[in-house]
Amino acid sequence: MSEIEQLAINTIGLLSVDQVAAANSGHPGAPLGLSTVAHAIWKQMRINPKNPDWINRDRFVLSNGHSVALLYSLLHLFGYPLALNDLKQFRQLGSKTPGHPEAETPGIDVTTGPLGQGISNAVGLAIAQKNFAARFNKPGYTLSDSYTYVVLGDGCLQEGVSSEASSLAGHLQLNNLIAFYDDNHITIDGNTNVSFTEDVNKRYEAYGWNVLHVQNGNTDLAAIQAALEQAKKSDKPTLIRLTTIIGYGSLQQGTHSVHGAPLKADDIKQLKTKFGFNPEESFVVPQEVYDYYQKETLTPGAAAEEEWNALFASYAKEYPTEAAEISRRLSGEFPEGWESQLPTYTPADKPLATRKLSEITLDNIFDNLPELIGGSADLTGSNLTRSKDAVDFQPENTGLGTYNGRYIRYGVREHGMGAIMNGISAFGAHYKPYGGTFLNFVSYAAGAVRLSALSGHPVIWVATHDSIGLGEDGPTHQPIETLAHFRATPNLKVWRPADGNEVSAAYKVALESNHTPSIIALSRQNLPQLEGSSIEKASKGAYVLKDAENPDVILLATGSEVEIAVNSTELLKANGINARVVSFPDFHTFDQQSKEYQLSVLPDGVPILSVEVLSPFGWSKYSHEQFGLSRFGASGKAPEVYKLFEFTPEGVAKRAEKTVAFYKGQQVRSPLNRAF
């Protein structure tokens, strides 16, 4: 390779080592082992750091996120707003260089660190690119042709989530996805031969990927570049197995001692000497390296964006409708008045399962919101997630759909679906992915859901079969702890609508939340359209559905239990108890309302009983007493299972009476009024 390229590669490696040394914390091994491939990938990437959000840029995902020092070195060298001083603050509180890649940082496409997520996000990025291109590219107007590059390690390949996403990527023939597998034989427990002896290449071939191998990933730049070129000609996603030596150049190279601890001072000195740098200096970037990347990458990248802008201007003349849609979507706005297509209901409308009401909502809005891209983890007929007019997202040669389709057959792969949805969202262009499964199996995807919340990807889970109300499938399928789990997660909405208006409200708020994901929990069984519900009221997260004069008790309920609570008020009235019923579809949204509004719903002076047929855990944030289910469910007909656990108007009335009696004559303070 040329001298300047060797110098650039050494600079990447040393900058990374210096960061870890300055922090006295982090992972120097992978950055040293990967600096050659990082150089090779980034040098040819189409990026413009002046506009990190340019829609036709190439994406880069560092799936082994613990190698983040490498990424910060690259961001600095490639002109992103990350100064050497920022690198010196690596892993310090408040710095721009936290311990794992966070997508808020300009130039970082997805937050990574939890292993297996990045490569799975990348599948989502590649899906979105294919969809965007299929929708908007026209003869002579290739508006979208970007690649998604990934670097991943052994850990990513061991995680099941990557297996799920990779299998689907192969099926979908995503040839815009190019992944480098850092085959360095080292994980935290030592040599990979202690637990990971499978034939990765063969496995990826089995998934339908194009698999290549570079024998010497540390020095054979030409081979890496040749593999990249070959990958771009493939009609499949490509995995390039790159055999490397972890910590390349260190005295400890090839051992797991360089994986997760800073190199020793002496070792760094010899490394710098070996690499032709002054051993006494740190954070050094030769000017010619900046110049080189400017010439090779940044100038062409800026020119490419300018060309794209010119192309788009012509496109707008020839295809004004499509261009307007692109502009709208890049601006992050929905079509004006879109929400008028959300269905509304009155009590005269017939009872329906909220999963069915969700289907009606999706049917109503799907055509008019081309950013919606849905799917299900092989439960389409149960989740009711497929709009009547949807076309499947499939390679055309399958005869099953096209890349312009917006319904993804995820297979029984909940975790992969969650991570892929994050990637679709991260692509930009206002993509709003939703995915269906049973509420209980959203838990399989907990790792991805958490990252949706942490990174602010507003994906939507259509989580049907939301309680013991699913009946015969029994306790293995009946969620108990699930809502508590997700309600305790920061920045996550967890809707459990009670009727059609509330379903519409859930979708409205979920879709309009640009940085907050949502889980919409939906019933299998029919529920009536409630007197007193509306989209507007439900959009506040909780509201007084049915009031009573001078209430003796307030009943809080969600979903299928709202009807039961309402019915219990007649029984209570017969016993001289006035009950207000509050429908409480989403904690997170209610928490965002004004204190004044909140206290108008849950005022001082009235004891509050919450009613929900799942774990009562966490409800005491809003209620004095809780009626819930602190055990696993049971297999049987849904009404019988409800009766067994006394989730009936009688069962609710009984507990409401006890609540009234218990608080009689006491000063009762709203749970919303707290000491601090």
Add this chain to the structure above:
Amino acid sequence: MSEIEQLAINTIGLLSVDQVAAANSGHPGAPLGLSTVAHAIWKQMRINPKNPDWINRDRFVLSNGHSVALLYSLLHLFGYPLALNDLKQFRQLGSKTPGHPEAETPGIDVTTGPLGQGISNAVGLAIAQKNFAARFNKPGYTLSDSYTYVVLGDGCLQEGVSSEASSLAGHLQLNNLIAFYDDNHITIDGNTNVSFTEDVNKRYEAYGWNVLHVQNGNTDLAAIQAALEQAKKSDKPTLIRLTTIIGYGSLQQGTHSVHGAPLKADDIKQLKTKFGFNPEESFVVPQEVYDYYQKETLTPGAAAEEEWNALFASYAKEYPTEAAEISRRLSGEFPEGWESQLPTYTPADKPLATRKLSEITLDNIFDNLPELIGGSADLTGSNLTRSKDAVDFQPENTGLGTYNGRYIRYGVREHGMGAIMNGISAFGAHYKPYGGTFLNFVSYAAGAVRLSALSGHPVIWVATHDSIGLGEDGPTHQPIETLAHFRATPNLKVWRPADGNEVSAAYKVALESNHTPSIIALSRQNLPQLEGSSIEKASKGAYVLKDAENPDVILLATGSEVEIAVNSTELLKANGINARVVSFPDFHTFDQQSKEYQLSVLPDGVPILSVEVLSPFGWSKYSHEQFGLSRFGASGKAPEVYKLFEFTPEGVAKRAEKTVAFYKGQQVRSPLNRAF
């Protein structure tokens, strides 16, 4: 095949169809498609329904648990206590035949239904058998040589958890594991070609499995039997791909309409006629089928157990120590006085991270408790899960350990680890599996953890790096919602010990809990040995660590926050506030104490403030006010991150003062006193 075998196969299929029809709910397709292979497997299984727990029986796992009607048919025909009347009650509330297999039912080895779990449990069953055999078999005394048979479907193969477990099974060369893959091309979304076009055989070969194919799984009994024999000769686990027609015999065979809905009445009639049965009768078992299985399977099975008993009697003479251990373990008891080896501490002992204290505990007890079988998801050096004297569980030909080893290198496969631990526990012989990962990544295994709790597998998660206290790795690794999630799960202990005595208590209670799993959350950072802690006190789940006369406030804290709460009492005292400190290592255990004890810890009349540096969600069950973290964490040095969020003695004191002021002059009731 012989007439009687055809009759038996038809009986299995029709009994299953009749169950689904009677319930008007369930899955008839897979049972019809699988009745031939089910017959082939069960006919040759070594089982004795008179003793479903016999340690050297073969195990059977129906990984596609929705086909449970098939399993009930088998249990009935093979003499388990499941009458035709029970089959007629399929999926009814309170019946012995719930909608998915539950391990309480005699003859069902593991609870299945959530896809991917069963095959992964089976890997655990196979590991336990290999370990048991390696420990106890002696020349001339083959006490353990059982097989684990699995039937799984496309869904199981798509789930990442099965990929994780299968890759490890290949590495571990578990040739006692024989799995039949029902390759029926149908899932709920229709044909598998919509999402699942990978080459499964090739993938399993890549994992290091022996892969066979039976072309006609519905009728070619001889080929199935030949494949079974071939599998038994393999030195690897075997996957037998069995191409079948789902709903074989139905008018709708081969379509997804037979997957999850009862067959139509007419269809059942033609099926019965086709199979030589009276179309007007249901739940019919020809006597010759009972007789056939009695002769072929049950009589030999009973004889095999008798032989085993005789063998064990001789063994006991020649190897009395080993025999005594086997007897003890089959009785489900620990060695007497085992708990005396749990370390205890005084405040004079030096501060240590609770993960380190966990390591000391494991070191102390590991040798004397041969039922302990540990591991880590590739974080051994961070979780500190490997006892000094441990030998790795590895095939001998790897040179890395032996099957008699009790430390499993799980790789970066948390979900697989969780499901495998369930399988090890389900094997019996008092196996107590534990596995390490970061607390945050236990969430990756949520699907398996839930099944531990539902099935009562007392596995232990050694969950280190339990808060923002892990520091630099930042928010992708810092748990927030995790404890709330697991505390809301029924039948699950979630320990967060504060010092060495509490770590010992956590292990003591966890190990002595025969039907409840535990997560032990452990700090990365050092914590002092507390004045006032003891194993006995902490074993109650919560206790008064530091009391004050007439306390003005009670501080509840766990783990690393206990020290902070204790230190805040000095500041409070200076302001004239007396504070009691309650250490609260486990909600579940505290909930099991007497009301009297509970109220002695958290009495009426004193406001209670909980302090925990994770989501406060759920703490209001025990406290009036909560100091927690309702957002994601931050990357930085641990003490700085704590300070940022005010988790300092000053920060606690400030909130305690506000709590005291807020409740001043009010009637304060213990949160434990409830209306019902």
